[in-house]
Amino acid sequence: MNKRNLLRATACAALLASGGLAFAQGAPFKVGLILPMTGQQATTGRQVEAAARLWIAQNGDTVAGRKVELIVKDDTSLPDMTRRLAQELIVNDKVDVLAGMGITPSALAVAPLATQSKTPLVVMAAATSSITQASPFIVRSSFTLPQVSVALADWAPKNGIKNVVTLVSDYGPGIDAEKFFKERFQFNGGKVPESLRVPLRNPDFAPFLQKVRDLKPDALFVFVPSGAGAAVMKQFAERGMDKAGIRLIATGDVTDDDQLNDMGDAAVGVVTSHHYSAAHPSAANKKFVEAFQKANNGLRPNFMAMGGYDGMRLIYDAIKKTGGKGKGEALVNAMKGDMFESPRGPVLIDAQTRDITQNVYLRKVEKKDGQLWNVEFDVIKDVKDPGKTK
């Protein structure tokens, strides 16, 4: 070995040693964020990631002396892929927290891994009620479908809607929405003459909507994933159902802020219930929406972004509470009962269920300055997930 090489080797060794030293002083706190960044659910991934990064940009990347590192993985919303990525993140990257989960099957696929490895799993999007019961390490920062459907079932009978046909996509969240809306609505004295379930990949809504039109209910309750929601709404208008005296009520997924502007005037007047609207009139939300749009080329944040933003806050709070040393169970315990003012309003993580308790708002689509917004007109305060009360 000549002199130059020896010098090089020494330099390398020194560099490695100093790196190792830094590692020992305060290893980074790793957050493994698994999201669908491509494929059908890609908007979810895009929104959640953008919001998580916004939170870090606004609050600094060091908490209680630990540097927070975000590792984003794309699961293309295939549950077996989510599981594999989670495994890699736990074993190879030794992440402190798993987060993300665009769809219910993904969250359920990772749940056993979270339990075995004692890694907290912050669910930021998936909204089937049962998810938090799948592992004691799951904490949810998004919402549940029963939560928002029940609010609508309480509001409707008070506003002259006594007879409702339900139309949902035939999968976990859809069935949740149907079941909880129907039960509460019937409890409130309403009638549900027909419950329609459409295949998740349904090409044409015409026959279902025609059926609803012939049944002539006071309103049609809809839950479908946001992309399909626009199609339902357009065909609803095209079929002249609003003119036939049928109202369209839905969970907020249908008038997703991410897509609302492209839906056109067919969406105006649709009443939905949800936990977040980009038009929520609070100073905190105005700040959030402005910062989000500035950082993302004018993209409007939707409820998925909210889940990602508050999910990161939960993680930050847990690191702070445990003095930067917490792991596994300690982190989950720190998240339990966490209470804060989010851009969506006051939020509490229920200590028993680890699910989110929040206000659910009733909104109506309105046109303001040439843009469509979900404008809130009523609120039901502190709604717990009704899926867990039995």
Added chain:
Amino acid sequence: MLTILFDGIAYGMLLFILALGLAVTMGLMNFINLAHGAFAMAGGYVTVLLMQRADVPFLVCLPIAFVVPALLGAVLERTLYRPLYHKPHLDQVLFSIGLTFMAVAAVDFFVGSTQQLIQLPQWLRGRTEIGSGAWTLGMGHYRLFIIAVCAALTIALQYVLSRTRFGSRLRAAVDDQRVAAGMGINVNVVFLTTFAFGSGLAGLGGALGAEVLGLDPTFPLKFMIYFLIVVAVGGTSSITGPLLAALLLGIADVAGKYYIPKLGAFIVYTLMIAILIWRPQGLFSRGAKA
């Protein structure tokens, strides 16, 4: 009830125009082109992008949605497809399904995976109702438009295939390439034109369907099944076969979903199995006649 029939016909017509190009390539040219849906998607995206980003009126978009996939089809036929004409069907299937996945990924990358929405002109949005009670016929104007366009195309196409010089050349080229070439027919040009035309039709179908069927990058995979059912049930030797098959399936699908919503999604498959057991070559085919 008449409304259901009407919706079914409109849906069937849409399926027909989407599947027609496939019936042509698969039946006439004997090439299994599973990437057919990708051309339909190309037409859909041409329309959506022109309308969203350049404010081109819908009616102007339709011919462009025909021309762009047709040109694309012509280029691909010349470069990628032609060498595969004489390869086994399995090679063709693998090749074209690969092409489909590439198209899906490419659109996902360049345009994004969200559902694309278009705004139809006002005159296509309304609805006309005739009659009352059980015999009400409610016609959405857009669906009426689809039926009109598809009917016109069918008649024109039938005329081209059975009455014109090009039609007879095509049929000759399909039946026996060597003899046709010996008679002075430029088989390559005939096939190139036919393939491009089929792709163009798919593109037009995609453009018309974007409003009703929705449009996202998984479009070719989502509807591949439907195209294949139409072609399999209708047979591949004429265009009347796929037309009747598409209408039958469209009406059955819509009526099934209306009357028995719980079973609705399966009616199409059940019908296909029943028909194929009865006539394995499809409803109309040379195979069944012989």
